[in-house]
Amino acid sequence: MSRNTRVYVAGHRGLVGSALCRALRGRVELVTATSAELDLRDAAATAAFLDRHRPEVVVVAAARVGGIGANAAAPVDFLSDNLRIQLSIMDAARALRVPRLLFLGSSCIYPRQARLPIREEELMTGPLEPTNSAYAVAKIAGVEQVRAVRAQHGLAWISAMPTNLYGPGDNFHPTRSHVLPALVRRFHEAVREGHGEVVVWGTGAPRREFLHSDDAAAALVTLLESYDDPDPINVGTGRDISIAGLARLIADASGFRGRVRFDDAKPDGTPRKVLDVSRITALGWRPAIALREGIAATCAWYRDAVAADLAVAR
Ligand SMILES: NC(=O)c1ccc[n+]([C@@H]2O[C@H](COP(=O)([O-])OP(=O)(O)OC[C@H]3O[C@@H](n4cnc5c(N)ncnc54)[C@H](OP(=O)(O)O)[C@@H]3O)[C@@H](O)[C@H]2O)c1
The missing domain is CATH 3.40.50.720 (NAD(P)-binding Rossmann-like Domain)
Known part of the structure; x- marks a missing residue:
């Protein structure tokens, strides 16, 4: 190109x-x-x-x-x-x-x-x-x-x-989004509205x-x-994290100090899912953004977008 x-x-x-x-x-x-x-x-x-x-x-x-x-x-x-x-x-x-x-x-x-x-x-x-x-x-x-x-x-x-x-520009819709942006939204709303507890679906054990x-x-x-x-x-990265670990990273990045409760009445889905990335890494590509860093940047983007009244949900 x-x-x-x-x-x-x-x-x-x-x-x-x-x-x-x-x-x-x-x-x-x-x-x-x-x-x-x-x-x-x-x-x-x-x-x-x-x-x-x-x-x-x-x-x-x-x-x-x-x-x-x-x-x-x-x-x-x-x-x-x-x-x-x-x-x-x-x-x-x-x-x-x-x-x-x-x-x-x-x-x-x-x-x-x-x-x-x-x-x-x-x-x-x-x-x-x-x-x-x-x-x-x-x-x-x-x-x-x-x-x-x-x-x-x-x-x-x-x-x-x-x-x-x-990442930035994800779909942060309250019910139609994927797990990571959905949690970003939920933790930020809890901080903004002063809630002491955030409920996460499932046991927190599945790894993604x-x-x-x-x-x-x-x-x-x-x-x-x-x-x-x-x-x-x-x-992909070839590395996985539990939903509980993910929730902890997002809670930290959003400044949430309250309790995270796992609602184990809700389904967990498959226990673990991670890709083998040997084919693409053999081409010389590697991920460069660590999850903690990427989540912090995504939370900052979300906060700015909400403050500027931009659409964050599709
Ligand atoms: N997000 C993930 O975690 C993920 C993971 C694996 C694979 N993928 C794949 O990556 C691709 C992109 O996903 P994404 O997460 O970037 O999706 P997204 O953020 O929801 O964006 C989808 C885009 O598709 C456009 N679109 C939808 N319906 C359309 C239509 N009828 N005519 C024209 N444009 C239409 C929308 O355009 P407008 O904004 O102009 O409406 C929107 O910008 C998908 O094939 C998805 O399967 C995504």
Whole structure:
């Protein structure tokens, strides 16, 4: 990629897309459109947009994304919108023979009982986690489409499977967000409103992996520059932390001095989930932002955004 390579980042205002645009700004010619300007579920409008801008690289970072609650409340939307978004973009890009496309899957598309740490080969080796199976099936279709386009049309398209991401510009919606931004919001609200207790769902024992969006963006740039394989590639830290440990880090960063109570009547989900990242680290990429540091920066961003009355929830 060079200064005059046209790179279309679909979903440039989202957590991943905004981080990728920060990483690429000044290095390439960015092409973007908000969902109000271009609804990517509309195949004809998407084809016309790509035809007009003729990108040489496309990154599919637009999707309907949400936590367990959002997935459970609207599985049809997660299946249908994601299938339509990715199909519109990939069909249009294929018709124009866009040479390079990066599709973003997610670590939640691996089977519920995948062997740990999860290697890329675990994909489609067992039943999915039922709470987000609609989303996962849409994403698996995207991975398959990338493979098929490579096989049938010889284009160097790739798929990446990021772990749980967090960072500035995340979705801090009270019920529709992922665990980390949801806790950031809850702890800050407790501090602001003077509550002595914050309730965290589940026992606090499950272990999860978290990667800062700026690290993820650097990983995606590495992949665009040096990965060319039909198999998807994991993007993560390879390190996990318990939800209780995560809550403690967020409590510290938000200045919460009260009690953290774990509501063990609520489900824990799978006990541990962490990716094997040997494939991507072999390409030379490593995460650079420690979790404590990344959480502190995310909390500072959240506080500033709330103080400035900016939208922090989608
Ligand atoms: N967040 C994570 O933890 C995580 C983890 C693994 C993988 N991923 C993957 O990374 C990708 C991006 O996720 P994210 O967390 O950055 O999501 P996000 O913050 O919710 O952003 C999604 C973006 O998609 C755009 N979008 C949604 N529906 C659209 C439509 N119909 N037409 C046009 N644009 C539309 C939105 O654009 P507007 O802002 O203009 O409305 C939004 O900026 C997804 O494929 C997701 O599966 C995310």
